Amino acid sequence: METTVTRLFKNDEGRVVGALAYTRESGRFIHFKAKAVVMATGGWGRNYKVTSNSWEGTGDGAVLAYDAGAELVDMEMVQFHPTGMVWPPGVRGLLVTEGVRGEGGVLRNSEGERYMENYDPEKMELSTRDVVARANYTEVTEGRGAPTAGSTWISRTSGTTAS
Ligand SMILES: Cc1cc2nc3c(=O)[nH]c(=O)nc-3n(C[C@H](O)[C@H](O)[C@H](O)COP(=O)(O)OP(=O)(O)OC[C@H]3O[C@@H](n4cnc5c(N)ncnc54)[C@H](O)[C@@H]3O)c2cc1C
Incomplete structure (x- = not known):
């Protein structure tokens, strides 16, 4: 230790x-x-x-x-978790469990659109981590992110969290 x-x-x-x-x-x-x-x-x-x-x-x-001379392979294969806190600064980097999507949380962009319909209409928010993370990234880079940098929204019946 x-x-x-x-x-x-x-x-x-x-x-x-x-x-x-x-x-x-x-x-x-x-x-x-x-x-x-x-x-x-x-x-x-x-x-x-x-x-x-x-x-x-x-x-x-x-x-x-x-x-020490080792060859490193597949360095680009980093897995990104699709949901986490980015705002406010005190909680930045905290994981938002996959369970929120399992329990009915939906992802929305700044236009209020449930954008997973465009990426995996069958599994939606329950799609695999890589698909959801890429969808989030696409929404943000194409200008449909939340006001807090580099994020979209996850919402349920009430309240919202930047993800
Ligand atoms: C917030 C969070 C939640 C997660 N939830 C889950 C989950 O629910 N289910 C699941 O299956 N997985 C989960 N994971 C993923 C899981 O924790 C990792 O995949 C797993 O811990 C990786 O194990 P590892 O032994 O490869 O590395 P690690 O567990 O990261 O262990 C690496 C160790 O090496 C030590 N180390 C690093 N550099 C040095 C050095 N230079 N000298 C000495 N020691 C060093 C570190 O201190 C650390 O103790 C979660 C990850 C995070 C971050």
């Missing part, structure tokens, strides 16, 4: 044999020696302006592996 790896070590044959880390509480360095190293450092949502990811989700692991 509270330990950050900053570098992987390789031997003369180019094999990864350990890592350098520091403990965040004390700032002390640790040298790990290992026969094998498994990277499990999560994604890189923190590279985006609005994210629900923890502050540690910076893609460190991908960079560590890349610096």
Whole structure:
């Protein structure tokens, strides 16, 4: 816990044999020696302006592996969650659970149009995350977003939330 790896070590044959880390509480360095190293450092949502990811989700692991000579593939395959808070600033980045769409929440653009009809008329708001996220993005980039930057609306019987 509270330990950050900053570098992987390789031997003369180019094999990864350990890592350098520091403990965040004390700032002390640790040298790990290992026969094998498994990277499990999560994604890189923190590279985006609005994210629900923890502050540690910076893609460190991908960079560590890349610096050690690994080939990175499918880097563009980031999954975007379609609904989250963008306004007010205090809640920016909080996830709005998929459950709101499951329970009947509908997505609307600035013209009041339920735009999922144009993207997946069969499944509507219950379409897959990638389809709904792309629909949101299209609505925003084509100028039909909510006044708060980069968002549309999710609404139910009363009240609205920027998503
Ligand atoms: C708000 C939110 C809600 C979610 N809800 C669901 C859900 O309901 N159901 C579901 O299935 N999935 C959900 N997910 C997705 C799920 O959490 C992730 O897919 C999953 O946690 C990824 O696991 P992982 O082990 O790859 O990475 P992570 O769980 O991100 O673990 C990576 C770990 O690596 C550590 N790390 C990173 N860099 C370093 C470093 N340099 N040195 C040392 N340690 C490092 C991090 O601190 C972290 O502990 C949700 C995600 C979010 C953000």
